[in-house]
Amino acid sequence: MAKKAVATLRTGGGQNIAKCIKMVKNPETGNYQFKETVTYKESAKDFFNKK
Numbered sequence: 001m002a003k004k005a006v007a008t009l010r011t012g013g014g015q016n017i018a019k020c021i022k023m024v025k026n027p028e029t030g031n032y033q034f035k036e037t038v039t040y041k042e043s044a045k046d047f048f049n050k051k
Contacts, residue, residue, distance in 0.1 A: 016040050016041055016042075017038055017039070017040060017041070018038070018039060018040070018041045018044050019036065019037070019038050020036065020037055020038075020039055020044050020047045020048065021034055021035070021036040022034070022035045022036070022047065022048060
């Protein structure tokens with residue numbers, strides 16, 4: 001199933017898309033969680049700078 005998702009991202013206009021994964025610490029428990037999203041390459045820095 002992962003191969004199918006990667007193949008669809010590489011078609012035609014999918015070259016401007018990036019998958020961003022960020023590790024965020026939960027203030028209540030102290031555990032780390034992962035937030036991930038598929039965004040355009042231009043807005044990837046905004047995703048990482050957001051708290």
